[in-house]
Amino acid sequence: MLNLDYRDARPIYEQVKDGLRRLVxxxxxxxxxxxxxxxxxxxxxxxNPNTIQRAYEALEAEGYLCSVPGKxxxxxxHTGVDQGRKKxxxxxxxxxxxxxxxxxxxxxxxxxxxxxxxxxxxx
Amino acid sequence: MLNLDYRDARPIYEQVKDGLRRLVxxxxxxxxxxxxxxxxxxxxxxxNPNTIQRAYEALEAEGYLCSVPGKxxxxxxHTGVDQGRKKxxxxxxxxxxxxxxxxxxxxxxxxxxxxxxxxxxxx
Amino acid sequence: MLNLDYRDARPIYEQVKDGLRRLVxxxxxxxxxxxxxxxxxxxxxxxNPNTIQRAYEALEAEGYLCSVPGKxxxxxxHTGVDQGRKKxxxxxxxxxxxxxxxxxxxxxxxxxxxxxxxxxxxx
Amino acid sequence: MLNLDYRDARPIYEQVKDGLRRLVxxxxxxxxxxxxxxxxxxxxxxxNPNTIQRAYEALEAEGYLCSVPGKxxxxxxHTGVDQGRKKxxxxxxxxxxxxxxxxxxxxxxxxxxxxxxxxxxxx
DNA sequence: GTGGTCTAGACCACC
DNA sequence: GTGGTCTAGACCACT
Numbered sequence: 099m100l101n102l103d104y105r106d107a108r109p110i111y112e113q114v115k116d117g118l119r120r121l122v123x124x125x126x127x128x129x130x131x132x133x134x135x136x137x138x139x140x141x142x143x144x145x146n147p148n149t150i151q152r153a154y155e156a157l158e159a160e161g162y163l164c165s166v167p168g169k170x171x172x173x174x175x176h177t178g179v180d181q182g183r184k185k186x187x188x189x190x191x192x193x194x195x196x197x198x199x200x201x202x203x204x205x206x207x208x209x210x211x212x213x214x215x216x217x218x219x220x221x
Numbered sequence: 222m223l224n225l226d227y228r229d230a231r232p233i234y235e236q237v238k239d240g241l242r243r244l245v246x247x248x249x250x251x252x253x254x255x256x257x258x259x260x261x262x263x264x265x266x267x268x269n270p271n272t273i274q275r276a277y278e279a280l281e282a283e284g285y286l287c288s289v290p291g292k293x294x295x296x297x298x299h300t301g302v303d304q305g306r307k308k309x310x311x312x313x314x315x316x317x318x319x320x321x322x323x324x325x326x327x328x329x330x331x332x333x334x335x336x337x338x339x340x341x342x343x344x
Numbered sequence: 345m346l347n348l349d350y351r352d353a354r355p356i357y358e359q360v361k362d363g364l365r366r367l368v369x370x371x372x373x374x375x376x377x378x379x380x381x382x383x384x385x386x387x388x389x390x391x392n393p394n395t396i397q398r399a400y401e402a403l404e405a406e407g408y409l410c411s412v413p414g415k416x417x418x419x420x421x422h423t424g425v426d427q428g429r430k431k432x433x434x435x436x437x438x439x440x441x442x443x444x445x446x447x448x449x450x451x452x453x454x455x456x457x458x459x460x461x462x463x464x465x466x467x
Numbered sequence: 468m469l470n471l472d473y474r475d476a477r478p479i480y481e482q483v484k485d486g487l488r489r490l491v492x493x494x495x496x497x498x499x500x501x502x503x504x505x506x507x508x509x510x511x512x513x514x515n516p517n518t519i520q521r522a523y524e525a526l527e528a529e530g531y532l533c534s535v536p537g538k539x540x541x542x543x544x545h546t547g548v549d550q551g552r553k554k555x556x557x558x559x560x561x562x563x564x565x566x567x568x569x570x571x572x573x574x575x576x577x578x579x580x581x582x583x584x585x586x587x588x589x590x
Numbered sequence: 591g592t593g594g595t596c597t598a599g600a601c602c603a604c605c
Numbered sequence: 606g607t608g609g610t611c612t613a614g615a616c617c618a619c620t
Contacts, residue, residue, distance in 0.1 A: 107413065107608095109604090120316065123323040179324055187321050188334075193243060194314045195335050200246040200299060201307050205339045209332045211311075212318050216328045232610055258592060269612050274594075282405065290476065290593045291619040305426060355595055366562060369569040381607065392597050397609075413608045414604040422569060430570050434580075437563045439489065441581050444556050446492040447548055451585045455578045457557075458564050462574045476593095478619090592620075598613090605607075 102143060110145060114153035122162050122173050133163070133171045222257075225266060233268060237276035245285050245296050256286070256294045345380075348389060356391060360399035368408050368419050379409070379417045471512060479514060483522035491531050491542050502532070502540045 100117040102110060121127045133139075136154060140147035154171055157163040161179040165171045195208060223240040225233060244250045256262070259277060263270040277294055280286040284302035288294040318331060346363040348356060367373045379385070382400060386393040400417055403409040407425035411417040441454060469486040471479060490496045502508075505523060509516035523540055526532040530548040534540045564577060 104412070107411075119320070123316075123320045125323075176323060176325060184321070184324050184326070187317055187324070188326075190313065191317045191321060191331065192334060192338070193246075194310055194317060196338050197242070197246045198307070198310050198314060199335070199338055201302055201310070202299065203307070203311075205335045208314065208335055211315060212322070212328045212331055215315070215319050215322055234610080259594095260592085271613085272611065275610095277593085288476075288593060289473070289620095291591080293592060303428060305428065357595080365566070369562075369566045382609095383607085394598085395596065398595095400608085411608060414606080416607060422571065425570055430567070430572070433563055433567050433570070434572075436559070437567060437577065438580060438584070440556055440560045440563060442584050443488070443492045444553070444560060445581070445584055446494075446545060447553050447556070448545060449553070449557075451581045454560065454581055457561060458568070458574045458577055461561070461565050461568055593618095595615100595617080597615080600610100600612080602610080603608095 100143065102145070111149045111152040111156070114143070114150060115156050118153065118157060119160070119162055127173050129173055129175050131173050133173065135170055222262075223266065225268070234272045234275040234279070237262075237266070237273060238279050241276065241280060242283070242285055250296045252296055252298050254296045256296065258293055345385075346389065348391070357395045357398040357402070360385075360389070360396060361402050364399065364403060365406070365408055373419045375419055375421050377419045379419065381416055469512065471514070480518045480521040480525070483508075483512075483519060484525050487522065487526060488529070488531055496542050498542055498544050500542045502542065504539055 100114060100121075102113055104110075106113065118127075118133070127133065133154075134142070136147050136150045140150045143150070154163060154165065158165055158171075159180070160183055162174055163171050164174040164178070198208060199205060222244070223237060225236055227233075229236065241250075241256070250256065256277075257265065259270050259273045263273045266273070277286055277288060281288055281294075282303075283306060285297055286294055287297040321331060322328060345367070346360060348359055350356075352359065364373075364379070373379065379400075380388065382393050382396045386396045389396070400409055400411060404411055404417075405426075406429060408420055409417055410420040444454065445451060469483060469490075471482055473479075475482065487496075487502070496502065502523075503511070505516050505519045509519045512519070523532060523534065527534055527540075528549075529552055531543055532540050533543040533547070567577060568574060
């Protein structure tokens with residue numbers, strides 16, 4: 099389900115967090131769907147449960163996840179996501195797009211990529 | 222010219238590097254324009270010259286800058302920028318756009334942002 | 345492990361970088377193998393740790409090394425090496441081979457050298 | 468005839484030297500052919516005659532050129548080239564080839580490049 | 591004056 | 606222990 103790279107400088111919990119967020123964002127994990135338990139995912143990734151726990155907590159703080167004590171963790175509805183993150187993302191979007199344009203990538207090509215996502219909700 | 226945030230986890234030389242790259246990409250620093258000398262920028266930002274040197278060196282490796290010993294550092298022409306960086310940027314672009322769409326931002330709105338840059342080359 | 349020449353015009357960190365790259369490329373240092381720590385290599389070569397660090401950092405940017413904070417530096421797998429370097433190397437190869445042919449070296453002799461490397465991975 | 472890059476870290480006289488050597492090695496300048504005078508080449512490249520003079524002297528020391536006072540400089544016969552340079556070139560050849568093989572380039576592909584030069588004596 | 595290299599010594603976060 | 610960052614100060618070659 100997730101790819102971990104131990105040689106990556108980014109801490110493991112962050113790789114788990116970003117990987118899970120991506121699964122939610124791309125629709126692989128649907129709204130309301132139950133995620134594997136902390137222990138299950140920890141053993142399937144062969145890492146410490148504390149690391150998974152930390153990733154889940156961070157995602158809950160961002161609003162992507164919703165933990166119910168004794169029942170598990172679930173993908174939250176889109177509406178609950180932290181608004182601060184949207185501004186952050188827009189800033190990253192602008193800077194990335196600006197640099198791509200600078201490097202000669204056609205704006206139309208970027209637009210085509212966005213349309214492709216809207217249609218298929220892929221990657 | 223640049224904003225440094227000492228509380229930020231990102232190292233100073235990286236903040237300088239990204240800030241300068243942004244100035245080049247957005248056209249604030251034009252192709253061939255001379256940048257402040259290592260020592261000048263260091264004293265104006267009140268940090269060590271070695272830190273600036275490191276940022277300049279990294280930007281030169283990326284192809285955004287070009288340093289001439291004894292003469293100074295200059296913004297390089299658009300061509301010649303490391304092609305690996307373009308692939309990297311496209312990946313960031315895709316993931317950011319996908320998450321923004323997920324959060325309910327309209328694809329048309331993103332496209333409008335791109336068009337605005339193509340016209341005015343702002344931010 | 346490495347030979348440094350202080351009379352050489354090339355900077356020390358570059359001699360270290362090229363020397364280590366050669367050890368990786370020739371198979372003396374195997375994929376995934378741990379390299380001496382920055383401090384260890386610095387003291388064994390009797391130079392400043394910062395100089396070694398700089399060499400390691402450059403090799404990591406090229407994709408030959410991979411540093412994990414708190415664990416050490418390791419030889420990276422062959423894949424993932426910067427593709428730009430391959431083009432650069434092919435250019436050097438062409439110019440060197442052309443001059444050797446001009447100097448009367450037989451093309452077959454060069455081919456024999458290449459075959460010898462493929463077999464034994466020497467020098 | 469020659470491409471100079473003022474942004475290159477390499478000194479100009481070295482760029483001239485390497486460029487001329489390449490012209491001789493690839494057969495563009497034939498054995499015994501007269502080269503432009505120092506002053507002529509200096510004005511056509513818009514650089515100082517001393518720089519050209521230095522390049523010519525270096526090439527004469529290597530054995531690629533042969534200056535006759537009062538008559539000009541001529542491409543020397545192949546035989547007169549410094550033997551030390553051949554050893555140097557072979558070392559560069561070996562290291563470059565080894566790294567290319569490491570990066571997955573097929574030895575046959577390198578051999579094909581050499582054969583192509585032998586036939587056409589191109590770049 | 592410029593960029594480039596090197597040293598010495600310090601501190602941090604992570605393991 | 607490890608890598609990573611930053612500072613302070615020195616020296617060099619080139620313009």
